[in-house]
Amino acid sequence: MKTKIFKFILPIFAMLLAVGFAFATDVKTVSQTAYYNHPVLGVQSVTIGDECKVQSGFNCEFNGYPLFKEMALVNQLRKINP
Amino acid sequence: MKRIPIISKKKIALAITLLFIMLFAYASITKVRDITYFQLQIGQSPLGSAVAGWVAWGIISIEWVTVALLIFQNTRQVGLFLSVMLMSLFTAYILLVLNFSDSIPCSCGGIISGMGWNVHIIFNCACIVFALIGLFLIEGKQTHRSKQ
Numbered sequence: 001m002k003t004k005i006f007k008f009i010l011p012i013f014a015m016l017l018a019v020g021f022a023f024a025t026d027v028k029t030v031s032q033t034a035y036y037n038h039p040v041l042g043v044q045s046v047t048i049g050d051e052c053k054v055q056s057g058f059n060c061e062f063n064g065y066p067l068f069k070e071m072a073l074v075n076q077l078r079k080i081n082p
Numbered sequence: 083m084k085r086i087p088i089i090s091k092k093k094i095a096l097a098i099t100l101l102f103i104m105l106f107a108y109a110s111i112t113k114v115r116d117i118t119y120f121q122l123q124i125g126q127s128p129l130g131s132a133v134a135g136w137v138a139w140g141i142i143s144i145e146w147v148t149v150a151l152l153i154f155q156n157t158r159q160v161g162l163f164l165s166v167m168l169m170s171l172f173t174a175y176i177l178l179v180l181n182f183s184d185s186i187p188c189s190c191g192g193i194i195s196g197m198g199w200n201v202h203i204i205f206n207c208a209c210i211v212f213a214l215i216g217l218f219l220i221e222g223k224q225t226h227r228s229k230q
Contacts, residue, residue: 007155008153008154008155010096010100011099011100011103011152011153012153014100014103014104014107015103015104015107015149015153017104018103018104018105018107018108018111019107019108019111021104021108022107022108022111022112022115023111023115025112046122047118047122048122049119049122049123062125063125
């Protein structure tokens with residue numbers, strides 16, 4: 001019986017614990033709409049995370065195109081960490 | 083005089099297995115909970131947005147296959163081998179993207195996403211070492227059993 005616990009029940013318990021923990025921790029993803037200029041399609045919108053802001057740092061890009069805060073493509077979005 | 087080990091190799095291998103079950107189960111559930119964001123992050127990576135959906139579900143599926151393999155004792159060795167492969171691939175991806183790409187998306191979930199890049203690489207390397215130790219211990223045990 002003890003062997004059975006170690007062999008099968010303990011791994012199952014570990015998995016359930018991890019699943020519970022994953023649900024217990026909050027998913028704090030704040031999404032925002034960003035815009036980029038596609039050479040063929042024109043200005044396109046894309047949903048991104050909250051790490052990109054109008055600040056100094058590394059450029060936020062989507063498929064290699066720089067992202068902007070508004071459709072007018074004035075304020076470029078950047079993030080602190082690369 | 084025979085030395086009695088306090089913690090047997092079997093228990094160390096089991097502890098490593100449990101660690102990986104928890105790691106992959108936790109990581110995959112946090113990804114599933116926010117699948118849209120996960121797909122979006124992959125779309126921003128050099129892989130491109132065309133395959134983002136497939137890659138996202140592919141990674142989640144592989145993680146659950148690894149968990150399933152680790153649960154059963156007969157397939158635990160394969161599970162640990164897959165864990166080494168997965169962690170090596172994730173680490174290689176981080177290193178490649180850090181060095182060769184302008185935009186660096188992190189597709190990590192939950193508390194893991196709170197890590198910096200350097201901590202993430204150290205964490206991954208430690209996991210690879212643990213998986214290799216587990217693999218070595220299980221392999222040693224099976225070799226010993228087959229000799230008997």
